[in-house]
Amino acid sequence: MESQYNHNHQEPTNAEREDIFTDKALLLNCAVRFGTMETVQKLLEDGTDINSKVKGGWTALHSAVEANKEEIVHLLLEKGADPHIKKENGATPFIIAGITGNVDLLKLFLEKGADINEYDVNGFTAFMEAAWYGMEEALRFLYENGADVNLGRVVDEEKKALNKGGVTALMDAARKGHFTLVKALVKEMNADMNICDNQGRNVLIHALFTEHKILDRGKEDIALFLLEHGVDVNKRDENGKTTLILAVEKQSKAVVVAILERNDVDVDDADKNSRTALMVAVETKNYDIAKVLCERGARTDIGNLLEVASQTYNNGRIIALLQKYGTPPIPSQPRVQWIPTSKRWESKLQDLYMRYRPMIGKLKIFQYSDFRIQRNSQGGVYLGFYDGEAVAVKIFHTDAEKAEREKTCLEKCRTSNHLVKICGSEQRKACLYLCLTLCERTLEEYFKMNDDASMKSKDILTTVFLAVNELHGFGFGHQDLHPSNILIDVNGKVFLADFDKSRKITDDDQKECIISEDLKGLRNLVLYVALRGKICFQTLPTECPEDVAGCMEIEDLCKSLESTDKTTRASEQLGQLMNHPYFWNEEMKYVFLTKVGNESDIKTYKTKHENSNSEILKALNHKEHPFKGWTTEKVHLEVLDCMGGPFQSKKKPDKNKRVFEDCVTDLLKLIRDMNAHYSEKSEEVKTIVGNPADYFLNLFPDLTVYVYRNLKNIKYDKHFPNAQHPSHI
Numbered sequence: 001m002e003s004q005y006n007h008n009h010q011e012p013t014n015a016e017r018e019d020i021f022t023d024k025a026l027l028l029n030c031a032v033r034f035g036t037m038e039t040v041q042k043l044l045e046d047g048t049d050i051n052s053k054v055k056g057g058w059t060a061l062h063s064a065v066e067a068n069k070e071e072i073v074h075l076l077l078e079k080g081a082d083p084h085i086k087k088e089n090g091a092t093p094f095i096i097a098g099i100t101g102n103v104d105l106l107k108l109f110l111e112k113g114a115d116i117n118e119y120d121v122n123g124f125t126a127f128m129e130a131a132w133y134g135m136e137e138a139l140r141f142l143y144e145n146g147a148d149v150n151l152g153r154v155v156d157e158e159k160k161a162l163n164k165g166g167v168t169a170l171m172d173a174a175r176k177g178h179f180t181l182v183k184a185l186v187k188e189m190n191a192d193m194n195i196c197d198n199q200g201r202n203v204l205i206h207a208l209f210t211e212h213k214i215l216d217r218g219k220e221d222i223a224l225f226l227l228e229h230g231v232d233v234n235k236r237d238e239n240g241k242t243t244l245i246l247a248v249e250k251q252s253k254a255v256v257v258a259i260l261e262r263n264d265v266d267v268d269d270a271d272k273n274s275r276t277a278l279m280v281a282v283e284t285k286n287y288d289i290a291k292v293l294c295e296r297g298a299r300t301d302i303g304n305l306l307e308v309a310s311q312t313y314n315n316g317r318i319i320a321l322l323q324k325y326g327t328p329p330i331p332s333q334p335r336v337q338w339i340p341t342s343k344r345w346e347s348k349l350q351d352l353y354m355r356y357r358p359m360i361g362k363l364k365i366f367q368y369s370d371f372r373i374q375r376n377s378q379g380g381v382y383l384g385f386y387d388g389e390a391v392a393v394k395i396f397h398t399d400a401e402k403a404e405r406e407k408t409c410l411e412k413c414r415t416s417n418h419l420v421k422i423c424g425s426e427q428r429k430a431c432l433y434l435c436l437t438l439c440e441r442t443l444e445e446y447f448k449m450n451d452d453a454s455m456k457s458k459d460i461l462t463t464v465f466l467a468v469n470e471l472h473g474f475g476f477g478h479q480d481l482h483p484s485n486i487l488i489d490v491n492g493k494v495f496l497a498d499f500d501k502s503r504k505i506t507d508d509d510q511k512e513c514i515i516s517e518d519l520k521g522l523r524n525l526v527l528y529v530a531l532r533g534k535i536c537f538q539t540l541p542t543e544c545p546e547d548v549a550g551c552m553e554i555e556d557l558c559k560s561l562e563s564t565d566k567t568t569r570a571s572e573q574l575g576q577l578m579n580h581p582y583f584w585n586e587e588m589k590y591v592f593l594t595k596v597g598n599e600s601d602i603k604t605y606k607t608k609h610e611n612s613n614s615e616i617l618k619a620l621n622h623k624e625h626p627f628k629g630w631t632t633e634k635v636h637l638e639v640l641d642c643m644g645g646p647f648q649s650k651k652k653p654d655k656n657k658r659v660f661e662d663c664v665t666d667l668l669k670l671i672r673d674m675n676a677h678y679s680e681k682s683e684e685v686k687t688i689v690g691n692p693a694d695y696f697l698n699l700f701p702d703l704t705v706y707v708y709r710n711l712k713n714i715k716y717d718k719h720f721p722n723a724q725h726p727s728h729i
Contacts, residue, residue: 025052057087090120098126101135123153131169166197215250240272402500418467439487447533467496477514481521523561590693597672
């Protein structure tokens with residue numbers, strides 16, 4: 001069991017009372033514990049800091065509560081002691097009062113503003129402490145005053161990553177063998193028996209834990225009580241042992257029988273060392289339990305049962321029992337090694353492939369933390385083999401609404417190209433097992449790979465947009481677009497996954513609402529991917545930071561996803577946005593600019609003063625456009641001077657020399673002319689320009705999206721690349 005149980009609220013030791021006569025804080029603490037009221041008052045009158053701390057963060061108030069010195073507690077509070085002060089482990093006087101079970105002090109600190117559910121750094125509340133130490137009166141008092149019965153230990157992310165925390169007061173009472181408290185918690189306080197801690201253990205697992213070889217009567221009674229009241233028997237401890245294996249290991253025949261009578265436990269299930277309940281019974285020489293297991297159909301051909309039984313004296317009855325139920329004299333040979341299809345999961349899959357596991361139809365799975373891919377509120381995602389192929393297995397309770405949503409969506413989308421595929425499904429008792437394409441990591445995990453995360457943001461988002469559009473085409477909305485739901489396989493292919501919140505599109509009005517929700521989700525994904533996951537998805541900024549490459553394109557795409565055009569239905573918008581400049585390559589952007597620059601209204605001489613009624617000129621030539629000063633600050637003078645073109649007179653070369661004005665359409669005209677007449681230019685100009693596309697796109701990276709956005713506003717999409725063309729996607 002985890003070390004979170006070794007919480008320390010003990011009083012300071014003698015070793016911690018060094019320099020007792022010179023350290024006033026130590027002196028005050030000792031006076032509180034071992035002295036008189038008069039001594040404490042004298043020290044306070046002499047100026048001792050009432051809130052000073054000794055080793056471990058103990059104050060005089062903590063010590064008074066721990067020692068159950070009510071009179072001194074009142075004195076300290078009257079003299080200004082902080083009723084909310086914390087030790088180094090975060091324990092408050094109120095939490096310590098839960099340990100001692102002193103109801104009067106608990107009431108006092110509640111009146112002083114203590115939070116009924118306040119907890120220390122290990123997640124212990126006063127309610128949990130009362131359950132741990134068997135303080136029934138305190139437990140009932142705290143319950144009546146609003147303590148959260150089903151609260152699990154709240155711990156920080158570092159502890160949670162180590163699977164610590166999550167333990168409830170019911171688990172504490174069961175682990176410590178407080179039968180009266182367990183009954184009160186379940187029958188009177190409605191404690192949930194099937195909550196699991198962060199290691200996946202429920203209260204029955206905790207009840208079956210003991211450091212002794214045999215389960216004592218009190219804990220056996222607790223286990224039987226829990227079983228009688230419907231506790232889940234299909235949980236495991238931190239070593240992968242099932243409740244049945246634990247009951248056999250602790251040699252409790254009564255609990256073994258009670259578990260088997262539930263008829264929803266697999267008698268042949270094994271722990272992480274591939275030991276079944278029958279193997280454990282043989283190892284512990286428990287004939288009675290071995291007989292019960294054999295009678296319930298336990299397989300006798302797994303492991304070297306006869307060899308194990310023969311290694312100890314006076315074991316003839318078990319040997320005869322095993323032979324009666326068909327144990328072979330020679331164990332089966334190990335199977336050949338599995339050929340890996342995953343880099344990340346290779347060793348774990350190899351381990352799973354080689355170990356014994358009872359099959360669930362075509363599925364081989366071990367619901368143990370070593371083989372867990374992801375923890376979730378339903379049942380988790382685990383590695384598995386379906387019909388011999390490595391898969392990710394998502395587990396649901398069979399009657400869960402999310403299970404039906406995910407299964408329905410996956411089965412309807414079997415022919416998809418960008419959605420995770422369902423390989424098959426199995427059902428056993430209360431669990432549904434969905435077997436899915438096995439991927440290497442989520443998008444969140446991918447971005448944490450730093451230098452190894454080489455996939456371009458545009459490529460990732462292109463696939464995500466295609467996947468969402470594809471899902472809509474199958475008649476579903478995702479409704480939970482999040483980096484953890486974007487998966488990447490061993491070949492670097494991106495997939496959309498997790499459809500347990502998906503909604504089926506049934507009518508047009510509903511369709512617009514569902515798709516609009518997905519577009520908002522895509523907006524956040526665009527920003528998250530553009531930032532390469534450097535900012536948490538939940539705390540993304542409202543706008544794209546200016547120092548991000550392609551900021552203007554990203555911001556325009558995000559705004560387009562956030563709000564729909566009144567004339568464009570949400571169901572049509574995604575298809576259009578897949579044609580957004582953010583997704584264009586450099587060649588597409590350059591061709592687009594040259595084509596717009598070739599419009600008759602633009603290539604006309606002195607466009608700013610002529611054709612003033614042109615919709616294109618009005619749309620592009622805003623007074624305050626973002627490219628002000630392009631003729632003097634951006635483009636090289638040699639490039640401007642060389643653009644005489646057809647308007648330049650041969651006899652008087654300077655007379656008709658083109659003068660570009662500081663407007664967007666003249667910039668487009670320059671780009672168009674350079675593209676058309678580049679071969680005619682001098683070597684000096686060619687050296688400056690190099691590749692015209694690179695030259696202009698580097699000088700004006702935001703020009704493409706500026707032109708696109710303004711032409712889109714007037715519905716002039718003549719030169720927009722075709723989003724559905726294979727070369728563009």
